[in-house]
Structures are given as structure tokens and as C-alpha cells.
Amino acid sequence: MSGTHTLIEPAAHSRKPAIDFDWRSICPIGGDLHLGWKKAVEGLPDVFWSSRYGGHWVLTRAADMERVYQDLEHFS
Numbered sequence: 001m002s003g004t005h006t007l008i009e010p011a012a013h014s015r016k017p018a019i020d021f022d023w024r025s026i027c028p029i030g031g032d033l034h035l036g037w038k039k040a041v042e043g044l045p046d047v048f049w050s051s052r053y054g055g056h057w058v059l060t061r062a063a064d065m066e067r068v069y070q071d072l073e074h075f076s
Contacts, residue, residue, distance in 0.1 A: 021050040021058055 021044070029035040041060040048058050059065050068075045 017045055018049040018051065019044065019058075020052065021048070022052055023050075023058070024053075 023040075026033070026036050026040045029039060041058075044058075044060055046059070046061050046064060048060075050056060050058055059068060
């Protein structure tokens with residue numbers, strides 16, 4: 001992943017930014033996938049929409065991911 005991301009039109013239902021982000025292209029750095037992920041999301045918003053693979057939300061911070069995983073009433 002080059003670290004360069006393209007801003008695209010936001011999802012109609014969202015006030016969050018939309019970014020052309022391909023999570024499948026994240027490569028390990030020195031064999032460490034977590035380090036590769038950290039580099040790939042560097043400078044990106046905490047939450048954004050990507051239209052890749054049918055469209056999905058991307059969370060880049062562990063605390064947000066934990067909240068989503070624990071709150072089944074609001075997130076599916």
C-alpha cells in the first residue's frame with residue numbers, strides 16, 4: 001500500500017469522509033502485519049467509508065473497534 005489514499009464522494013447516509021481504501025492490499029512490514037496496518041492507516045480519519053468490496057466502514061483505532069464489537073444493539 002502506497003500510503004496515498006483518494007478521497008471519493010461520501011456515502012449518501014454519512015457525514016463521515018469516504019476514502020478509496022483497500023484493506024486487502026496491506027502488506028506486513030518486516031513480517032509484522034500489525035505494523036503494516038499501522039502504516040497503512042497513518043493520517044487517515046478514525047472512521048471513514050470505503051466503497052471497495054460493496055462498501056464498508058473502516059475503523060482505524062483499537063478503542064473504537066472494541067466499542068463496536070461490544071455494542072451489538074447499535075452495530076451489526
